[in-house]
Amino acid sequence: MKVNPYTAISQQLYRQQVEKAETVKGKPQKRDQLEISKEAQEMQRGSPIEVEREKKIEEIKQKIEKGEYSVDSRAVADKLYDFWNK
Helix, strand or coil: CCCCCHHHHHHHHHHHHHHHHHHHCCCCCCCCCCCCCHHHHHHHHCCHHHHHHHHHHHHHHHHHHHCCCCCCHHHHHHHHHHHHHC
16 A cells, blocks of 8 residues: 555656666766856956055055054044934
C-alpha cells in the first residue's frame, strides 16, 4: 500500500535530470560570460567627488598620524544643534 505517491514522482523527475546530464557529458558545456558596458566601467572608475573625498581623508589621516589634527568641539556642537533643531 502506497500512502504517498509524490515520492515516486519526485524520484522519477530526478532520474530524468540525471539521465539528461549524462547524455550531455559528451558534448562541450556552455560557459557563462559577463560583459560590462563602457558606461558601467566609467561608473566604476568613480566620480570627481569621490576623488576629492579620498584626498581629504588622506590629509586627515596624515594629520592624525602626526598629531596635528584637532576637532573644533564648538563647531561640532553647533552642527548637531542645527541638525536636530531645524
